[in-house]
Amino acid sequence: MMLSIEGLSCSYGTAAIIEDLHLEVNAGEVLSVLGRNGMGKTTMVSAIAGIRPPEVRRGSITFADRELTTMASFEVARLGIGLVPQGRHVFGSLTVVENLNVTARPPTSGAEPWTLERVFDFFPRLAERSTSFARNLSGGEQQMLAIGRALMTNPSLLLMDEPSEGLAPIVLGAIRDRLLEIKGRDLSILLVEQNLGLALSLADRIAIMGAHGQIVWTGTPDELRRDEEAKKNHLGV
């Protein structure tokens, strides 16, 4: 097991967002956390990555046997968690190449390392735009750049928050196809999404987050496809 969240309760100020969350990501798997807006998905991502972290009241988050809740965000990243944040947050005044290189790190494990060439093979569109400033990229290109930038830190877990947001279906489909290629090989993915289609096609396992960050349903994509009740009750589709 790679990432383990046990009995996590956290809050911003007096507002409790997540109460008693349990979640595990196994090595090499793609786990998708689905849920409607305001259930605490992004709060969970913040708690893991340590960016604007909520106050953790109880529970723990461990990754590779290390406790994350007391760590600074850069230490979390160095353990091997690559963040693709909601809203992409590429460095607008840096070029594509600079975005990819500026936070790049060699791998800690024996996995095939991600280099500039490999990222450009993976997303040829980025190679074409290599000298453009990131602020001038389209939404889809920025999303590829955010993923490429996270891969360049050679993570063992890719933490993605709403990568589908604001993307045209054709662009999203292409990004999904690329992610399908790398999943499993030395890389686990925790995909936090509202987009049911992306989760169904990419995930090995799906967890649905309900009110107060509690996991109300877990199963495989096939099980979720058949479970009309779960989709209706928890996702409103």
Added chain:
Amino acid sequence: MTDIGAEAEFDPMETFAAESRAKRNKTLALSSIPFAVLIWWILTQMSLEAFFSQILNGLSFGAVLFFLASGFTLIFGLMRITNLAHGGFYLVGGYLGITTVRATGSFWLAILVSALSIMVLGLFTERVLLRPIRGLAQPEVLLTIGLTFILGDLALAVWGGDPMPIPKPSWLNGALRVGDFAYPRYRLFVIACAILMGVFLFWIEKKTRWGAMVRAGVDDREMVAALGVNIKAVFTGAFMFGAFLAGFAGVIGGAFLTLLPGQDFEILLFALAVVIIGGLGSLKGAMLGVVIVGLIDSFGKALVPELSFFTLFAPMAIILMVRPQGLLGKLS
């Protein structure tokens, strides 16, 4: 796969950028008319030699300001800290330079000792004094201005209140002659130093990983940290580097501007004018700002000495009205 992202073929951002470039060129062309009139008027007031002397005076003062303003703007751009202690760093750096020259006789050693000492002072300021109040703009401003008062008083206690020149190496004394035109060598040396430093800083900013990290930090500090960069260490490094430059400026500038109590605030005011006119957080803006402020100050003092602050701060106010972010600054 190759189709993906094809919607960017027509890039509205590029069109927008081209339009704003055209608009800026037009504005520049229009504003050059009163500028030409101004130069013509100045030339009716003084000889050509005096005109060139004033230009070099302005540029050499601007050169000293550049060392201060580039560090100031780096610290602000990255950390959003308005480091008003920069003037104090300059003054104490200059005084330490005097003491070092007196003890060792070496001007170059004085530059090194001052710059390194002020760098350590910068480390202390950032780590011990500023870190507990990170992100609180008002306490940061009050603390750094208070630090300038403390440094100024300490300097007064240690070095006294008499104006002090810093002895220069003998080959930099005297004037360089070109035909009938003579100009102090030392001031030319200061201009050359600033140009070299400007090129060096520009190279760091654009071509090195450190520079990219700083620019990324200016864009999005949290994201840089979330991708594994110890951004607090980058902050400390930038703050120390800014302090290093201020100490450097104290010796370089003190050798022709003369050190005396109160200079800390005066030079701070000019450095603030530079970064406000050029655009806070922009290195190019600081380069442009020092030329503008240096020239306005030099010609203002020569032509209308009784209005020398007005001639500097009135254009600054106008620039701020037209471009609140400064000439090359970005709107946050």
